[in-house]
Amino acid sequence: MKEYSIIGKPTPNVDGPAKVTGEAAYSIDITLPNMLYGKLLRSPYPHAKILSIDTSKAEELPGVKCVITGKDTPGGKWGLWRRFRELADQQALATDKVRFIGDPVAAVAASTEEIAEKALDLIEVEYEPLPAVYDPIEAIKDDAPMVHDDFPSNINATRHIEWGDVDKGFAEADYVREDRYVIEAAHPCAMEVHNSVASYDKGTGRLTVWTSTGSPYFVQQNIAEALKLREGDVRVIKPHVGGHYGGKNSTMPDAVNAAILSMKTGKPVKIVFNRDEEFTTTEHRTAQHMALKIGLKKDGTIVAFEAKAITNGGAFTGLGATTLFLTGTFITMPYRIPNYRYDGVRAYTNIVWGTSIRGFGAVPSKYCAETQLDRAAKDLGIDPLEIRRKNAVAPGYEAPGQYKFESCGIQACIEKMAVRVKEKWPNVEKDEGIGYCGFAYMSGGIFNWIDTPYAYSSAHVKVNWDGTVDLYSQAADVGQGHNTVAAMICAEELGIGIEDIRLHMGDTAHAYTDLGAWGSRETLMNGNAIKDAAGQIKQKLIDLARLKLGENIAYDLVARNKRIYLELRPERGLSYYDLVKDAIRANDGVPLTGTGHYTPHNKGMISPAYGMGIMAIKAKVDRETGHVTAQDVLVVHDSGQIINPLGARGQVEGSIHMGLGYGLCEEMPMDQGMLLNPEFVDYKILRTRDMPEIEILDVPTYEPNGPFGAKEAAEATIAPAAPALANAVYQACGAEFFSNVLKPEKVLKAIREKEKKDKESAKSKAPSKAKGK
């Protein structure tokens, strides 16, 4: 691997000091002169007609400045799947009917938050409850209540993927098994709840919105659609974000209603969700039913695979239709599957909608596929790591018409894992097991359902006379550390230090488009745009240096350590700062600028690059209580050239934390569409002391599509945690699981079932033994 000055060096987060001292401003911290506070009145019914809304008493309450209902809104619908207009299904306030408990029906702006809350109690809404549907299998039945009138059988989206000859593959298999799963929902649980401040300037007709989002661009587009404004009249600013995890891609009613209230009152309006609203009305990981069929040869080679998914979409589309699409893709990775078929349907139901939570598409699907693979391995008498090695893809592997792996270190990851496991866990005690899971995940999505006409990512770099650099982009740091990565890439390309970089990120008025932080896209996509922009300036400086040095034109010059010099004669060079001054003088006094962009081309349907690897978890099962302890986690990861090892480690650890929570304790039980655990008292997440030790080993590769060879590091490692844990329990005691949350009562039940099955099996063998005598 190439040695860089900045890339690959552990670098503290550039936002770290501001965050730990409390100086960093989040949208929740923003207070503007004369600002009002907004609150939303929400439906208590999962499905009901709105017969009437009387806001008169609320309007009379002192301090209330404005009350709106659906009829007071511009009525524009929005969504992230706007390429299909009928899937742009969100609206500011429900008009004809409500579709889930928490669907907003009215909004209030008042001088204080408390007055706004009181005003909500004074609004009288008359509903006519309608039959509701909560389960996706029920929802697609002919006689199911219709969540949206234009969608018969509540079919929101479908997806079919097929390659090879699947039926022939199964016919040729020595071993075929089928399994059915029910996978639970989970909440992203960001520390910072959804919140927005909107300020409309009646004089200019321009709207500014500060909001906690993963994509200022998406919010700008959606608000413009909802309010029927031009996109150029909507400015969205993303300050620091206190957690995203996929739950802040959609534009939510806080931003849109704050904007409407500001337009009506002429004053800034702030809306902050409380924790109950956050749990009950914002997006979560999609619950789903899955059915899998796998066919293998006796030696463990996969010859055919088929997957069916029915996902619980909830009331709206969000990025949930993308999740359906990706479920059918990531379930195949990182294995060679010659014959494959996937069918998925996303059903509208009367619950809050499921969407693109961290590792979307991969998390539920990998749980199912990897636990099934372990059962197949056991039946065939093959070691679980060996079956993964045997089927793992190699560089250049192409799933026909879908995706291609260019850099691909999975084989090396598995080999490294095999060696390290023997060293690390030479002995496995009674009731302990080691479970494995292979994984791969995209480095940004190629799909364009938002239908943007812009480059997927853009960046603008300006070099000032003193050598400092202003970097502008809409790319979003949502806590994953992209600001640091962006500064490192820009500094490396220009050969300067990150202390020379000033970041101006996440503001739609100051930068060209970037589609935001989702699908692990910022490092590769925004990184490429930054490198392109900075590279243009570097070239200008190199050209000037070549002129001034007068060296042989065949000699290569490099920008490093704040100098431009001959690569093979480092002593012959010029100061970066001196060159910048000369270049600006020569440029009629205009600062040096570069505008870079990136849009993937000819890279398949999914992503230009994939992070990948294998995870092992050692777990212990208490056979008396059913309690499962994840003792130790080992992950071997190919993230290409890692830009910031410190940040990458944080991302992997965070993913494992979320993944283990998904496997052990996080769930969203509902009764008639009502969430039963909408507080952290009842919604259990793992705490620091619950976390096992995590060892991360890297297998460096060079990804040709990424900046400096980089690819994703943020999400791939969430998917394998729950299946590796379930597989560890399976190895420890043979208990099988067909859903993800391994609560003690479930584990205990599975252990008892296994014991019963073993007894029956022993009994059935007994007569033949007697006969033998």
Next chain:
Amino acid sequence: MPNYRCPMCRKICSEHLDLARHYLGQTDKKHKDWLKTQGLSYAALIKAQVTEFGNKGYQALADVLKKTAAEVNEG
């Protein structure tokens, strides 16, 4: 070898099963309504496809398209 044209749009496929895959991937009313004229239900075909292993939904539509889709000689 003949190709087959979608009854509702310009899509051409070399096999009826591929044409059925195309057809059920369309979400517009025009495509869905034509199914009704053939005694088929969009929802029923999708359900057959996602609830059972195999290509049952597509095959049912492909059988209808065998009788109704126009043959074309363009590629």
